[in-house]
Amino acid sequence: MKVNYPNPSLNNLKPKKIKSYGMMFEEALNISNEYYRIQDIAYIYKKPTPIQVVKVEYPSRNKAKIVEAYYKTPSTTDYNGIYKGKYIDYEAKETNNLSFSFTHIAKHQMEHLQKVHKHGGLAFIIIYYKKINKVVIIDIIPFMKLYKLGLENNEKSITYTKALEIGIEVKLKYSPQIDYIKALDEYYKL
Numbered sequence: 555m556k557v558n559y560p561n562p563s564l565n566n567l568k569p570k571k572i573k574s575y576g577m578m579f580e581e582a583l584n585i586s587n588e589y590y591r592i593q594d595i596a597y598i599y600k601k602p603t604p605i606q607v608v609k610v611e612y613p614s615r616n617k618a619k620i621v622e623a624y625y626k627t628p629s630t631t632d633y634n635g636i637y638k639g640k641y642i643d644y645e646a647k648e649t650n651n652l653s654f655s656f657t658h659i660a661k662h663q664m665e666h667l668q669k670v671h672k673h674g675g676l677a678f679i680i681i682y683y684k685k686i687n688k689v690v691i692i693d694i695i696p697f698m699k700l701y702k703l704g705l706e707n708n709e710k711s712i713t714y715t716k717a718l719e720i721g722i723e724v725k726l727k728y729s730p731q732i733d734y735i736k737a738l739d740e741y742y743k744l
Contacts, residue, residue: 579648579682583633586730590637596735598635598642630666637735638744641675643667644691648682653711656701664701667694676742680724680734683714690714691737692721 590596609622631645645663667677677694700712700720722741724734738744
């Protein structure tokens with residue numbers, strides 16, 4: 555049997571679009587984070603959302619099934635970990651438009667990221683603009699300045715162009731698919 559394996563050395567391959575169905579943005583980030591762990595580059599994990607289990611059904615002894623649960627507290631952010639001795643904490647978002655609505659990030663998430671920044675961690679938002687297949691990282695401090703300015707001027711979103719002005723584009727490639735660590739090196743001068 556002949557098996558054709560993909561060749562990651564072909565740098566001229568166009569990066570695949572992060573699919574809305576099947577390969578979602580968070581799934582692509584999870585795979586990228588797994589790559590970083592396997593390669594001993596960084597240790598970053600998806601945070602579990604704390605839930606309170608209310609009802610469990612036991613159709614058989616080894617097949618317990620949670621049928622009712624509630625969120626205990628609002629989740630802070632999606633991911634955290636460590637890279638080059640720096641604590642990393644970030645929220646992953648995506649939009650179908652050429653702009654990212656400020657309503658898609660909760661106030662408590664922004665406050666959490668500001669506190670991480672205050673204590674020396676790398677705190678940012680990573681946004682996937684599906685329409686154009688682009689990913690941008692924005693540090694929480696310039697993001698908050700733009701958010702507050704937006705509130706004053708009745709602007710409700712950040713365009714992709716503006717995101718690039720205050721953030722950095724993350725290159726999409728074969729492995730890892732979302733190479734945000736390389737973008738962090740450049741953005742934060744690590």
